[in-house]
Amino acid sequence: MAKLIAVANQKGGVGKSTMAGNIADAFAEMGEDPFVADLDRQNTLVQWSSMAGEGEGLRFVTGNLSAAGRNVHSELKKFVQSSKFKHVFADCPPSVDDKTPITSMTLMVADLVIIPVSPSPADFWSSAEFVQEIEKARIHNPTLKAAWLLNKTEANRTLSAGILEAIADTGIPAFKTVIPTRECYKQAMAFGTSVLMMTDRGGKAAAKEVRALAKEILEFLES
Numbered sequence: 767m768a769k770l771i772a773v774a775n776q777k778g779g780v781g782k783s784t785m786a787g788n789i790a791d792a793f794a795e796m797g798e799d800p801f802v803a804d805l806d807r808q809n810t811l812v813q814w815s816s817m818a819g820e821g822e823g824l825r826f827v828t829g830n831l832s833a834a835g836r837n838v839h840s841e842l843k844k845f846v847q848s849s850k851f852k853h854v855f856a857d858c859p860p861s862v863d864d865k866t867p868i869t870s871m872t873l874m875v876a877d878l879v880i881i882p883v884s885p886s887p888a889d890f891w892s893s894a895e896f897v898q899e900i901e902k903a904r905i906h907n908p909t910l911k912a913a914w915l916l917n918k919t920e921a922n923r924t925l926s927a928g929i930l931e932a933i934a935d936t937g938i939p940a941f942k943t944v945i946p947t948r949e950c951y952k953q954a955m956a957f958g959t960s961v962l963m964m965t966d967r968g969g970k971a972a973a974k975e976v977r978a979l980a981k982e983i984l985e986f987l988e989s
């Protein structure tokens with residue numbers, strides 16, 4: 767049975783789709799057989815994967831499941847039980863103004879939720895409310911693992927003590943690997959590929975970070 771990894775946050779623009787696609791591509795590279803379920807009507811993953819030519823681009827299959835609406839948890843459950851994939855990523859919509867509670871339903875059946883968050887205090891405070899979603903999901907899904915993913919950090923700068931303290935206060939761990947803001951994430955998406963394919967300096971640094979993160983995620987899943 768595939769492991770279900772949700773990438774979720776109540777906010778939009780925190781890098782859910784960007785990180786889901788790049789991490790999944792790193793999983794493909796490691797032979798970890800990923801599928802990405804695009805649960806957002808914005809269809810970012812499906813569009814991204816359609817940007818490259820034959821034989822190039824993202825090395826995983828993706829499909830939009832947002833039409834499943836309130837049945838999304840049973841559709842996902844069926845999918846992870848019957849599919850040949852080892853890992854299914856669920857790229858969630860922002861849950862804040864979600865009339866169909868796609869994110870909370872996904873958390874009911876997920877093995878792990880990765881929560882991308884920007885390390886600015888205001889962004890972190892609003893994302894910290896997401897912890898309640900996780901606590902609710904754990905009533906039905908007590909084995910749900912969760913971790914923050916600090917995204918759009920400043921390269922070569924350490925995180926402020928204030929942010930580290932705010933993270934610790936949530937009781938949810940953060941991945942050791944942080945992802946700096948790098949232009950190559952936008953370029954890679956425009957080319958229909960991941961940063962793992964980039965050959966310039968920033969791209970190579972991003973590739974190294976994403977590979978380290980993917981390894982860390984696999985270890986966390988197995989812990």
Ligand SMILES: Nc1ncnc2c1ncn2[C@@H]1O[C@H](COP(=O)(O)OP(=O)(O)O)[C@@H](O)[C@H]1O
Nearest residue numbers: 778779780781782783784918946947948951952
């Ligand atoms: N580490 C990063 N460096 C640079 N740009 C990023 C990074 N992560 C995300 N972005 C950009 O931020 C914007 C929002 O990202 P997206 O993945 O669509 O967020 P979400 O899915 O949470 O709404 C996009 O323009 C994306 O290219």
Ligand SMILES: [Mg+2]
Nearest residue numbers: 782783806810
């Ligand atoms: Mg998105």
